[in-house]
Amino acid sequence: MSPRRRDFTIRSFREGDEQGLARLYNAYMSDFFGPIRLTPRAWRAQFRRQSWTGPSLTEDRDCCRIAEVGGRILGYALTDYQPLWQEDAAALQELCAVEEEGADEVMQALLADAERRALERGKSYLIIYLSSEDGRSAPVAASRGYEEWDENGVFMAAIIGLAGFLEEIGPALSARLAQSPLRDWRGSVKLLSGGQSAGVFCADRSVEVRPAEKKPEVTLTVRPEVLPLLLLGRETIGELYAQDAVSLKAADVAEALSLLDVLFPRLPIFLPRAQWW
Amino acid sequence: MRSNDEIKIDRRRSDGSAKVYVEAGGKDVSHLYYGPAKVQIGERAAVTMAGIGGVGTDEKHRRRGLARSVFSRAVAEMKREGYTVAGLYTNKRLVAHRLYRRFGLIDVGPGRIAFKVLDPRAFARRGLSILAQQSPDFGSRRLTLRLRFDASRPIYLKIEGNDVTVLPRAARRVDLSLAMSCMTFLGLFSRRIGLPYALDAKLVQWSGDAGAFHMFANAMAARLRPVDED
Numbered sequence: 001m002s003p004r005r006r007d008f009t010i011r012s013f014r015e016g017d018e019q020g021l022a023r024l025y026n027a028y029m030s031d032f033f034g035p036i037r038l039t040p041r042a043w044r045a046q047f048r049r050q051s052w053t054g055p056s057l058t059e060d061r062d063c064c065r066i067a068e069v070g071g072r073i074l075g076y077a078l079t080d081y082q083p084l085w086q087e088d089a090a091a092l093q094e095l096c097a098v099e100e101e102g103a104d105e106v107m108q109a110l111l112a113d114a115e116r117r118a119l120e121r122g123k124s125y126l127i128i129y130l131s132s133e134d135g136r137s138a139p140v141a142a143s144r145g146y147e148e149w150d151e152n153g154v155f156m157a158a159i160i161g162l163a164g165f166l167e168e169i170g171p172a173l174s175a176r177l178a179q180s181p182l183r184d185w186r187g188s189v190k191l192l193s194g195g196q197s198a199g200v201f202c203a204d205r206s207v208e209v210r211p212a213e214k215k216p217e218v219t220l221t222v223r224p225e226v227l228p229l230l231l232l233g234r235e236t237i238g239e240l241y242a243q244d245a246v247s248l249k250a251a252d253v254a255e256a257l258s259l260l261d262v263l264f265p266r267l268p269i270f271l272p273r274a275q276w277w
Numbered sequence: 278m279r280s281n282d283e284i285k286i287d288r289r290r291s292d293g294s295a296k297v298y299v300e301a302g303g304k305d306v307s308h309l310y311y312g313p314a315k316v317q318i319g320e321r322a323a324v325t326m327a328g329i330g331g332v333g334t335d336e337k338h339r340r341r342g343l344a345r346s347v348f349s350r351a352v353a354e355m356k357r358e359g360y361t362v363a364g365l366y367t368n369k370r371l372v373a374h375r376l377y378r379r380f381g382l383i384d385v386g387p388g389r390i391a392f393k394v395l396d397p398r399a400f401a402r403r404g405l406s407i408l409a410q411q412s413p414d415f416g417s418r419r420l421t422l423r424l425r426f427d428a429s430r431p432i433y434l435k436i437e438g439n440d441v442t443v444l445p446r447a448a449r450r451v452d453l454s455l456a457m458s459c460m461t462f463l464g465l466f467s468r469r470i471g472l473p474y475a476l477d478a479k480l481v482q483w484s485g486d487a488g489a490f491h492m493f494a495n496a497m498a499a500r501l502r503p504v505d506e507d
Contacts, residue, residue, distance in 0.1 A: 036320060088399070088400070088403045115395055118395055119395050119396060125394045125396075126392065126395055127392045128391045129388075129390060130390065141391045144393065146391040146392060147392065147459075148389060148390070149390040149460070153387060153388035153389060153390055154374070154387060154388055155364060155366050155387070156367060156374075156378075156384055157362055157383065158364070160356050160363050164359065168322075168323075169318065169321075172321035172322035194381070224381055225381075225383050232316070232318055233318050267318050268319060269319075269385075
């Protein structure tokens with residue numbers, strides 16, 4: 001537990017805070033999810049609306065409360081006071097603080113502030129959406145008497161557009177290839193899963209997503225029930241291959257596995273903590 | 278689905294979300310919502326996911342395949358709108374979890390939720406009000422109830438005419454006393470656990486009039502679940 005600090009104040013969001021909030025968000029989340037570089041504009045876009053039913057940050061600046069000292073932002077809390085289907089509750093979606101002395105104190109104060117404001121708005125309980133990777137907000141919540149609701153909560157996902165998904169992450173695929181020992185690998189990879197197919201073409205240290213070729217160098221067939229695990233970075237190609245959840249056709253299977261591991265590595269995933277689930 | 282059931286889509290929402298629902302007799306009887314949610318995968322990759330929420334079917338319209346039809350249509354709409362990933366948070370113990378699996382959704386990671394009751398009296402009144410409104414037999418009976426959360430002071434409530442009021446002081450005569458944790462209360466009223474299980478696991482203790490307790494138990498059993506397996 002970090003030492004107590006009482007020199008900060010808590011205030012509501014003001015236009016222009018995005019710069020400091022994005023910086024803090026990136027620093028805080030990087031501890032759990034790897035390097036994240038959200039721009040101030042992207043931060044605002046991401047948190048433009050606190051919920052599907054609640055007002056925007058512009059309309060209700062109390063949704064974002066900021067702890068600061070001498071104009072320097074130490075932490076912030078994002079709270080949705082109108083969560084869908086939970087009209088008696090408020091939902092705290094983000095609780096971040098800079099990693100320095102008194103960070104726990106700042107987070108506890110922000111949480112206490114959110115509780116007070118929830119009560120003022122007639123809410124009888126406060127929900128906190130915790131990321132499984134976030135090792136800091138959970139102990140702070142526990143220290144203020146929060147109980148974990150249910151160990152059976154689960155996030156489920158399906159890839160409903162394989163080719164489109166690969167296009168969306170295309171720049172990331174290129175960067176992964178370019179930074180790997182296989183950067184000079186040239187050829188095409190065909191991905192098949194359920195009724196979906198897509199192709200990626202690697203050349204000149206870059207990846208292009210295009211329709212699958214008839215005679216690719218590598219053909220990867222993935223069982224639909226594990227496709228999200230691979231593409232969302234939850235399990236590696238090696239793990240899935242060992243479980244017979246994928247099949248691979250290539251002249252050099254070991255090299256193909258290495259290439260696929262470069263393109264689809266295990267990665268931290270940051271799930272939105274929106275209230276509507 | 279019946280021939281006169283109609284699947285409709287409401288896109289009038291300003292935040293890009295949509296509601297897909299079945300209308301029967303001019304009434305929304307089964308629906309879900311979806312809208313954009315960004316998922317960050319590692320440092321560089323981010324995709325816009327269709328986040329699904331608020332899935333539900335009216336109790337009287339269960340077992341007609343409505344949830345399946347709504348889900349099917351919603352996924353078709355998501356694809357048409359260019360979404361490449363669909364996702365939702367649920368609970369593995371809900372029947373809905375199996376329905377979602379049939380639509381190709383798989384468990385990707387845990388969804389952790391923590392909560393704290395800020396106002397136990399309002400919390401109790403709200404839960405029981407929903408029960409009284411949904412179960413007229415329970416709500417219409419005049420009943421005085423004592424509810425104790427953990428080791429806190431008991432809360433006295435009067436249920437009458439489908440209305441629940443918190444009494445300012447201890448009632449002289451109590452029909453039914455219930456003791457449980459806030460977590461159990463929320464679990465019961467959010468339909469995550471059933472009353473028989475809670476009693477077997479000694480998560481709920483009761484005393485008082487057996488008739489009143491059975492009415493409470495029947496009302497709990499009859500509560501809606503978010504999605505039925507239809």
